[in-house]
Amino acid sequence: MDDLPAKVQELIKELDEAAEDEDLDKIKELTQILLKTGVDVETITLEKLSLLVMEGEEEMSQGWTRVAIQAGLDPFKTLIEGLAKGMSLIGAKYEKGEAFVPQLLIASSAMYGGMDLLDPYLKQEKNTASKPLTVVIGTVEGDVHDIGKNIVKTLLSANGFNCVDLGNDVPASRFIEAAKENRATVISMSTLMTTTMAEMPKVIHMLEEECIRDKLLVMVGGAPVTTEYASQIKADVSPHDAVSAASWLKASVLNYPSESARWG
């Protein structure tokens, strides 16, 4: 943005301040002035959004989402190329060991803050969009640690998946019910503790007993869960972190049978 005219840079700075102060009238007024300058408001706004989410600036991400709405930008594009891109950027840094969990959490809040504002506009366009695939996600029974699970959910949502979040301490039978109710493509289970790992094969056995194991993918994760363990309990994968989970799932569903082919 350094190559923008000084006047535009000044406007962006003023918008940053208005966003931080949550001054809605000022945001509205400044957005109109920015539009009149003739600059590419879409490119500026999407770049701002992705950087603000990456930095976990919740108020400012909301402020710039208001700019996007005010400027009439496509809400899906704002979500995917702005807010969600920011989440992916911090996710990539985390994967390289350049960021930590708290940074993922504040980026997640920033992304959801913007998404809440976009939601009414996204709903208006939902009929024209293709139906997202559903992931039933939860922390297994006996384990209340759900920070990791929430980060996986955020990154999957940022990558276009519909996440049905069952929360933490989820009994095995609840995973099965939710998978059936939502015609799920994936069950994603996590645990932080070695003591509750045995709940994961329990869910997989129940899927087999219900004859629905082949209708969906099973992803398992959490600090003590290894690839060997995933394979031993017949899960499909145990990604080593939330970013890998999103990448793996995106690649895996490309050639996966459609929801109607699997669930009828």
Add this chain to the structure above:
Amino acid sequence: MVAEMTSKERVLSMLNRKQVDRVPVVTGSTMVKEYIEKSGGVWPDYHSNPEMMVNTAGLIHTDAGIDNVVVPFGMFIESHAVNLEVKMGRIDIQPSVRSFFSNPEEVKYDNFLEDKYVKTTLDAIKLAKERFPDAAVTAFLVAPVTLAGDLMGAENLSVLSIKCLQKEKQMQKMKNWISVALEINKIYARACVEAGADVLYYSDASASPNLVMPEFYYEVAVPAEKEIGDFVHSLGCPWELHICGNTTPIVEGMAATGANCLSVEQAVKMSEVTKIAGKVPVIGNITPLLMVEGSEEQITGAVRNALDGGAKASMLGCGTPPLSTSDRLKTWVKAVADWSAENL
């Protein structure tokens, strides 16, 4: 050649950086289902019945040969005593804290020592001292950052750990939480030492780089851990500091807290962290799941890796899984004894 020691002498020598007859084997939690059943324990009574608790915890010393006897079973006592909601788990699942406060002023701890689980811990320490005078009776306690996380909610702790580095107002908020946690820690520590605990084992699970910023650890957690540690030392008791996850980026800070030893888990490379910790003994870092499904070869291999890497005591990385089997626990102890016979 060092003369044969009792378990207690062995553990205390290690903590005081003296020579040992063999490397100590210690644990941080002892809620093992097989031993609960063998000793006639009944869920959830063994959490509030000192006799049942010590009968179970004692078996890990007398049957498996581990050098310490640890009470209580889990990291929920402090939270329960300040009226947070606790789910009692199952015979194979430790209790967990299910609620949190909105601000530090809500935390009331005037009657902390009247809590039934706190009383059980103190009675169990006294009983364990009578029954197992040759073992290192160890109190398993929640360290300040983790307790602050239980009080405010773990996700709030994680988020505040970055915000407090950015804004002074947020730092003050964090310090207020930590200050309450430390007050509770001191009340409980004093009572445990007065009850006769030989060692206080502090788990600061939530101070891990897996949950909070490493910069936060150095700036906030180290002074807090040092404060409770200095207090414990002033009572004449040694203390151990455990932090979960990959602690390599913060081991230097852990070593600066004054802890008598640092307990690390399998996510770290022992030879690397022992170098960073310098003279402060590091203990660990056997994969806990090996006690549930590991082969003799796997257990022996893990023990040797840790001891070859410079560990001064053998310990499971992150607590003893409730489904651990006594034969595997014995294999672990034997592997440590064999290594000691060859190397000490």
